[in-house]
Amino acid sequence: MKVLDGEINGFKIDKFNQYGLEVGKTQGICPLCSHTRKPENRKLKCASYDWERGLGTCHNCDTSFQLHTYERRGEVTKFYEKPPRIEVESVSTKVESWFKSRGISKKTLDDLMITEGVEWMPQTGKEENTIQFNYFIGDELVNVKYRDGRKNFKLYKGAEKVFYNIDATVGHDSVIIVEGEMDVCAIHESGFKSVVSVPNGATLNTNNLDYLDNCIDYFEDKEKIIIAVDTDEAGIALQTELVRRFGAEVSWVVDFGDCKDANEYLIKYGATSLSSILKTAKPVPLENVVTFNDIEDEVIEFVKNGFKRGYQIGLENFDNIFSTYTGQFITVTGIPSSGKSDFVDQMVVGYNKLYGWKTAFASPENAPTYLHAHKLMRKIWGNMPTINDINTGKWTEVAETVNENFFFIDMEKYNLEEVLSKGAELVKRKGIKCLVIDPYNKIRSNDSLSDVNVYTMEYLSKIEVFAKKYDVLVIIVAHPTKMYRNQEGNMEEPTMYNIKGGGEWYDASYHGILVHRNYEENTVKAKVLKVKFQNLGENGAEAHFTWNKSSGEFVPKEKPVGVNELMPWD
Numbered sequence: 001m002k003v004l005d006g007e008i009n010g011f012k013i014d015k016f017n018q019y020g021l022e023v024g025k026t027q028g029i030c031p032l033c034s035h036t037r038k039p040e041n042r043k044l045k046c047a048s049y050d051w052e053r054g055l056g057t058c059h060n061c062d063t064s065f066q067l068h069t070y071e072r073r074g075e076v077t078k079f080y081e082k083p084p085r086i087e088v089e090s091v092s093t094k095v096e097s098w099f100k101s102r103g104i105s106k107k108t109l110d111d112l113m114i115t116e117g118v119e120w121m122p123q124t125g126k127e128e129n130t131i132q133f134n135y136f137i138g139d140e141l142v143n144v145k146y147r148d149g150r151k152n153f154k155l156y157k158g159a160e161k162v163f164y165n166i167d168a169t170v171g172h173d174s175v176i177i178v179e180g181e182m183d184v185c186a187i188h189e190s191g192f193k194s195v196v197s198v199p200n201g202a203t204l205n206t207n208n209l210d211y212l213d214n215c216i217d218y219f220e221d222k223e224k225i226i227i228a229v230d231t232d233e234a235g236i237a238l239q240t241e242l243v244r245r246f247g248a249e250v251s252w253v254v255d256f257g258d259c260k261d262a263n264e265y266l267i268k269y270g271a272t273s274l275s276s277i278l279k280t281a282k283p284v285p286l287e288n289v290v291t292f293n294d295i296e297d298e299v300i301e302f303v304k305n306g307f308k309r310g311y312q313i314g315l316e317n318f319d320n321i322f323s324t325y326t327g328q329f330i331t332v333t334g335i336p337s338s339g340k341s342d343f344v345d346q347m348v349v350g351y352n353k354l355y356g357w358k359t360a361f362a363s364p365e366n367a368p369t370y371l372h373a374h375k376l377m378r379k380i381w382g383n384m385p386t387i388n389d390i391n392t393g394k395w396t397e398v399a400e401t402v403n404e405n406f407f408f409i410d411m412e413k414y415n416l417e418e419v420l421s422k423g424a425e426l427v428k429r430k431g432i433k434c435l436v437i438d439p440y441n442k443i444r445s446n447d448s449l450s451d452v453n454v455y456t457m458e459y460l461s462k463i464e465v466f467a468k469k470y471d472v473l474v475i476i477v478a479h480p481t482k483m484y485r486n487q488e489g490n491m492e493e494p495t496m497y498n499i500k501g502g503g504e505w506y507d508a509s510y511h512g513i514l515v516h517r518n519y520e521e522n523t524v525k526a527k528v529l530k531v532k533f534q535n536l537g538e539n540g541a542e543a544h545f546t547w548n549k550s551s552g553e554f555v556p557k558e559k560p561v562g563v564n565e566l567m568p569w570d
Contacts, residue, residue, distance in 0.1 A: 008054040011070035011170065011217070014138070018069050021056075025049060030058035032065055055171030063111055064193045066170055069138050081158030085141045091116045095131060103266040104185045112165060112188060123152040133181040135164055135199070145181055145199065155199060161211040163196035166218055174224035176254075176278065177242065179235060183228070183262040190266065190275040202234040206241035207356035208404075209431055216429050219246060226281045228254035230261050243284055244471050245428050252281040307535040311473070313350030317556040321541035322528050326433060328510035329460075329467050329474035333499055335491050338517045339524050339547070340477050341366060341438055342375070346554050347475065348434055349379045352405050357433040357473075360426045362409040362419040364442045365477075369408045376402050378552040407432065416445040416459060420466045427470045437463075438477040441500070456501030460508040478505065496529050506530060511537070522546075523557060 006013050017023055019031035030047040037044075037060075046060035049067060056065045091099075095116050096106055112133075119130045128148040135143035143159040155161070165184050169175045172194035176187055179202050187195040199211050219225060225246050229235040243251045254277065259265040266274050285294050292299075301308075310323025324330060334340045341363070351357040366372040378384055381398050389395050407430060409422050419437065426432045437443050445459050467474045480498035483491055493516050496506040506512065512529035525544045531537035545554040 008052070008068070008070070008171065013054075013068045014071045015069040017067060019065075019067070021049065021067070023051070030056070030060060030063075030065075032063055033058060033061035050171070053171040061107075062191070064168070064171075066167065070170060080142070080160040081156065083141055083144045083156040083159055086115065086117060091131075099185070102182065102185075102263060103271070104182075104189055108185050108189050112185060114185075119146045119148075119154075121146065121148050121152050121154060123154075124148070124150065128152075133164060135159075135162055136167055137162060138167065143199065160214060161199050163211055163215050163218075164199060165196050166215055169194050169196060169218050169222070173222065174226065175219065175222050176226040176228055178262055179229040179238070180261065180263070186263040186266040186274065187228070187278065190271040190278065192275070192278060198229075198238070202229060202232075202238035205356060206237050207358065207431060207433070209241065209245070212242075212245065213430060222250060224252060225250050226252045226254060226278065228256075228262055228278065228281070231256060232260070241431070245431060247428075248284040251284040253284060254278060254281045307533070310536040311351060311355060313347045314354050315346070315350065315543070315545075315554065315556050317543040317545075318526055321543055322511070322513070322526075322531065322537040324473060324511060324536060326471045326473045327468045328532070329463050329476060330511045330513060331476050331478055331496060331499075331505055331509040332513045332515060333478050333480055333494055333496060333529075334515040335480065335483055335494060335517075338515050340515045342547075342552065343515045343524070343526060343554060344436055344438065344475055344477060345372075345375055345379060345552075348406075348436065349376060351434060351473075352401075353380075355433075356405075358405045358407070358426075358430055359434040359436060360407045360409055360423055360430075360432045361436045361438065362411075362414060362423075362443055363436060363438040364414055365439055369410060372408065373402055373406070375552055376406055378550070382551050382553070384550040384552075414443040416443050416462060419443055420462060423466060423472070424470060427472060432472065434473045434475065435466075436475045436477070438475075440476050440478050452501045453504050456504040457508060460504065464508070476509075493527070518544075524554065 021031065022028050026049055027045040028047055028049060029043060029045065034042050034044070034046065044060075047056050047058040049056050051067060054066055054068045054070075056067050057063075058065070091109060091114065096109070099105075099109060113136070115132045115134060117130060117132055118127050119132070120126065121128045121130070128150075130146040130148050133145040133147070134141055135145070142162060144156045145164070146154050146156075163177075164181050174194060176192055176195040178184055178187065178195060178197045181197050184195050184197045198209075225242075227239050227242050229238050239253060256262065256265050256277070259268055262274065265277065285291075308325070310325055312319040312323045332340050332344055348357070348359040352359065361372065363372065377398055380401055381394070385395060385398075407426055409419060411418065416437075423432070423435045440459070445455070445462065447455060447458050463474050463476065466472065478499045480494035481500045482498045483494060493514060495514070496502055496509065496512045499505045509530060510532045514527040514529050515524060516527065517524050523544050523546055525542050527542045528537050528539055531539055544557045546557050547553070548555055
């Protein structure tokens with residue numbers, strides 16, 4: 001028996017052998033049921049122990065149990081309310097009968113520590129008798145889902161959002177994810193113990209899966225993640241986001257046929273059939289291999305509605321000439337001190353406001369990081385915060401927005417491969433939808449190629465693979481290396497061909513944007529240099545802006561006119 005470094009699957013052992021079983025033995029009594037058996041049978045070896053995985057399995061009560069308790073990885077930076085733990089030995093006969101009508105046995109209720117009790121419900125405005133689904137992390141009760149007889153729900157106010165039954169995943173190579181606690185009960189009834197539920201169902205907005213962020217460590221060692229959510233539109237959206245976060249290579253999906261979810265399937269076809277359909281879960285289609293069946297729904301959608309609308313930033317004059325999809329990358333260029341980085345900040349703040357997108361920055365030129373965070377804060381605030389604003393409600397709100405939605409990759413020496421690796425981790429852990437590389441020439445690739453064109457193409461190919469794989473929008477700031485002055489002595493507007501390796505930049509980029517300062521008018525314009533799909537924008541079109549000194553926002557201006565106001569880079 002060997003437990004390496006006091007850890008199992010990356011979780012530090014808090015208490016070794018929590019039940020005081022005979023260490024080193026592979027067979028022995030079950031700590032959950034042996035004491036309930038007849039005296040002559042209490043010492044029978046009904047359980048198997050796997051000390052290295054930290055998991056025990058009883059062949060008498062058909063239950064898995066953890067041999068040890070564990071500490072969660074990572075720092076907990078938030079403070080959550082903790083629901084009071086009320087010891088209830090058993091649910092009432094009435095509640096037991098109701099669960100039985102749903103195909104759920106008393107043993108499953110006990111295994112999952114489901115209780116009942118009186119709770120005030122906001123939907124009815126009074127106290128109701130409720131079923132209580134208790135959310136545990138180890139021995140600690142961290143949340144409770146209350147359900148009354150009218151199918152009203154609520155979670156404990158201010159409590160941490162985690163997956164229901166998350167402890168059951170420890171020690172298992174696979175896990176099943178469902179959309180409700182009743183589905184956990186159903187799948188547990190069918191014999192699968194490593195099953196969890198999202199805490200608040202599925203919605204069409206999947207940008208903020210805080211419960212996944214809080215529990216991501218539990219999934220990192222899983223070889224197989226079976227997604228068995230509802231078959232409605234919201235369920236499909238959740239399934240898509242989970243596959244994006246976990247990766248298609250470990251993701252499998254379940255088709256419940258004519259049933260909406262696992263519990264409905266259990267009621268209609270029974271536990272044995274439910275077990276069988278879970279075993280026939282299908283892997284997510286292989287990367288780089290597409291059949292018509294895989295994309296038929298998209299083809300039908302295109303036939304019905306044409307091109308999908310692109311994502312915009314919320315500035316009308318710019319939105320009229322440019323939009324984008326995720327899974328692509330945009331090259332932003334312009335002469336030095338033209339406001340490229342500031343405009344990119346405006347873009348990602350806009351994506352966050354409109355769509356809830358989270359962004360990661362690899363921006364060595366935006367150092368120090370606190371000043372970059374301050375720039376984002378101003379744009380979200382709509383003004384320059386003062387010393388009197390610190391710790392006010394508005395300050396807390398805006399600071400929380402920046403903290404939850406913008407992440408700064410901070411490296412002593414940046415390289416592309418490490419940045420993309422960290423970006424992939426942030427997709428998984430935080431659900432980012434946008435990655436900013438600013439500027440590309442300070443985030444070099446490990447490839448030491450002498451041919452600049454070949455190097456550039458390899459560099460951009462790696463970014464494209466990342467964008468497609470994780471369905472992320474990548475924005476690259478690229479400085480021109482060749483700049484010329486016109487007859488008046490002013491810098492001419494650069495194109496993508498002015499970037500080192502320019503031909504490759506134009507060919508490979510999905511989109512190109514020029515940010516250029518008009519010194520005479522003291523305005524800034526954003527010009528579309530390239531747009532890959534005609535429905536997303538207009539090549540050569542321009543949008544003009546002034547800059548709000550207090551907020552750092554770009555303010556649309558239909559016709560450039562002179563203003564007596566310094567730009568942020570002056």
